[in-house]
Amino acid sequence: MILTLLGTGDAIGTPKIGCGCETCRAAAASGRTRLRTSLLLEAGGRHILIDSSPDLRQQLLRACSPHIDAVLWTHGHYDHFVGYGEFYRVQEMPPVYAPPPVMEYCLQFFHFLPLPPHPVEAYTPFDLFGVSCTFFPVNHPPVYTAGILLEHDGTRIAYTSDTRLDIPEKSRDLLCGVDLLLIDGIAPAGYSIHKHMNYADAVGLAESVGARDYRVVHMSHMVPFGMPKAGYDMECFRW
Ligand SMILES: [Zn+2]
Ligand SMILES: [Zn+2]
Ligand SMILES: [Zn+2]
Structure with a gap:
């Protein structure tokens, strides 16, 4: 199984259009990016895309x-x-595949496309090519948002790119001892963002659930490159 971080940026991406901050200037000069957050999971020769970002074309070309055999959506942002x-x-x-409220919203947006929908209730595992996938609710007001647990051959990966720290206990339990946790850290420590975690929140949650390894994702341009445990675009994990 191979997991690739296709993007690790927030909704704006890094560099941010028109921004002259140190991180954006360095990124523009070096060609480094944080495209919008999404993941590619390869298992048994099949490819599952987790979230389909506005940078998808560029991300698939890079990969x-x-x-793509299946797509999973976490929320309608x-x-x-x-x-x-x-x-x-x-x-x-x-x-x-998406939880019903997410599917309903996104189907309205894509009314012009022949999109095969598979609504799946949270906390209900389903199989995709030998990978067990489970949506779990997180807390990203005001929209319904899920994280995803992916399990294959004894390896457990959890992903929640958009959430506050206070998630349902049942969801938190699913994160316990995962092999890899990919988690929202949109801003540096000390910032308070109503619907996201900051970097310190992300590190604290990863440690408190006993994740064997973790990467912070969905980072804004305010988070400098090279932070410890920061994911980066096209970072790969193999099991
Ligand atoms: Zn987002
Ligand atoms: Zn900037
Ligand atoms: Zn969001």
Whole structure:
């Protein structure tokens, strides 16, 4: 199983358009990016895309153009699903799995596409090509938002890119002892963002659930490159 971080940025991405901060200037000069957060999971030769970001075209090209067999959506925010339109005339539209409120919202947006919907209730594991996938509710007001637990051959990966620290106890329990936790750290320590965690919150949650390893994702341009445990675009994990 191979997991690739296709993007590790927030809704704006880094560099931010028109921003002259030190991180954005360094990123623009070096060509370094944080594209909008999404993941690619390869298992048994099949490819599952977790969130379809507005940068999807560029992300799939960077990943050597894998055929996507299924898409999972965590929530109906622009930076997590609108890239699905990039599949049009490139490959057959892949089936999409999402919790019912997410599916309902995104289907309205994509009313013009032949999108095969598969609504799945939270806390209900389903199988995709031998990978067990479970949506779990997090806390990202005001929209319904899920994280995802992915399990394959005894390896457990959990992903929640958009959430506050106070998530339901039942969801928190699912994170206990995961092999890899990918987690929201949109701003540096000390910042308080109503619907996200800051870097220190992310590190604290990863440690408190006993994650064997973790990466902070969904980072804004306020988070400098090179922070410890910061994920980076095209970072790969193999099991
Ligand atoms: Zn987001
Ligand atoms: Zn900036
Ligand atoms: Zn969001």
